[in-house]
Amino acid sequence: MGTRKSVAALTATEKSDFVAAVKALKAQTSGRNYDWFVRTHMTYFNAVNSHNYAHMSSSFLPWHRKFLLELENGLKAVNPAVNLPYWNWTANRSTTGAPFTSDFMGGNGSGGNGAVLSGPFAGSTRWRINVSATTSTSLRRAMTLRGSLPTTSDVDTVMGVSTYDVSPWGSSSGSGMRNRLEGGLTPNLHNRVHVWVGGHMAQVDSPNDPVFFLHHCNIDRLWSRWQTRWGFGTAQYLPGGGVANVVDVEEVLEPFGATVASTLDHRAGYTYA
Numbered sequence: 290m291g292t293r294k295s296v297a298a299l300t301a302t303e304k305s306d307f308v309a310a311v312k313a314l315k316a317q318t319s320g321r322n323y324d325w326f327v328r329t330h331m332t333y334f335n336a337v338n339s340h341n342y343a344h345m346s347s348s349f350l351p352w353h354r355k356f357l358l359e360l361e362n363g364l365k366a367v368n369p370a371v372n373l374p375y376w377n378w379t380a381n382r383s384t385t386g387a388p389f390t391s392d393f394m395g396g397n398g399s400g401g402n403g404a405v406l407s408g409p410f411a412g413s414t415r416w417r418i419n420v421s422a423t424t425s426t427s428l429r430r431a432m433t434l435r436g437s438l439p440t441t442s443d444v445d446t447v448m449g450v451s452t453y454d455v456s457p458w459g460s461s462s463g464s465g466m467r468n469r470l471e472g473g474l475t476p477n478l479h480n481r482v483h484v485w486v487g488g489h490m491a492q493v494d495s496p497n498d499p500v501f502f503l504h505h506c507n508i509d510r511l512w513s514r515w516q517t518r519w520g521f522g523t524a525q526y527l528p529g530g531g532v533a534n535v536v537d538v539e540e541v542l543e544p545f546g547a548t549v550a551s552t553l554d555h556r557a558g559y560t561y562a
């Protein structure tokens with residue numbers, strides 16, 4: 290079983306092992322390589338088979354939990370010691386601190402919405418963007434240009450909402466935890482971080498920036514924290530059944546072929562430090 294640590298608690302070896310495993314997954318030419326994750330996120334950004342599996346839906350959280358697990362399994366196939374770390378943006382809020390250091394994710398883009406200048410993912414020879422919504426072959430960031438990072442009190446607000454989600458189970462759901470966490474309702478945790486990092490993170494091909502996985506690992510950690518408080522069982526996920534074109538608790542998350550119910554209690558597979 291793996292323990293997922295904060296990016297701020299990683300040792301130098303853990304950071305270099307993670308970067309090396311990400312680059313090895315990127316270099317693979319078939320199967321669920323790094324670019325498969327970029328392509329899959331783009332495909333599932335909008336509805337597939339009339340279902341919003343990945344975004345603006347109740348299944349936002351279980352879909353990304355499976356997405357992260359698939360990536361973590363790919364990294365572990367390269368190096369079994371690697372676990373996905375999380376970026377707690379309520380504590381690590383600087384563009385030059387963890388995770389944006391030159392030995393890990395690298396720093397900001399140059400000027401407006403420019404190419405990342407430092408670190409292992411700077412420039413198209415170190416990290417080439419192959420699958421993209423735009424023509425840029427270099428990773429871009431535009432940190433601090435737009436919006437702000439959520440605060441501890443924003444997180445506490447979301448954790449205190451006991452109902453998982455409400456009809457119509459999408460971006461216009463007027464209450465519930467999921468839409469507040471995803472971003473359709475205030476205080477908006479997930480969307481704001483994508484917008485604040487900017488560049489590729491603000492696009493449909495956001496997994497091109499490896500920080501995507503550290504951000505989503507924190508989103509998954511917050512869901513786990515909510516589950517610790519309110520329950521890991523199937524009764525705590527909504528909708529429970531019978532809602533057309535929404536992924537009910539016993540329905541399958543595509544392309545993973547796993548039910549929502551099978552994702553809910555992750556504690557036998559990994560835990561958060």
Ligand SMILES: [Cu+2]
Nearest residue numbers: 479483495505
């Ligand atoms: Cu996201």
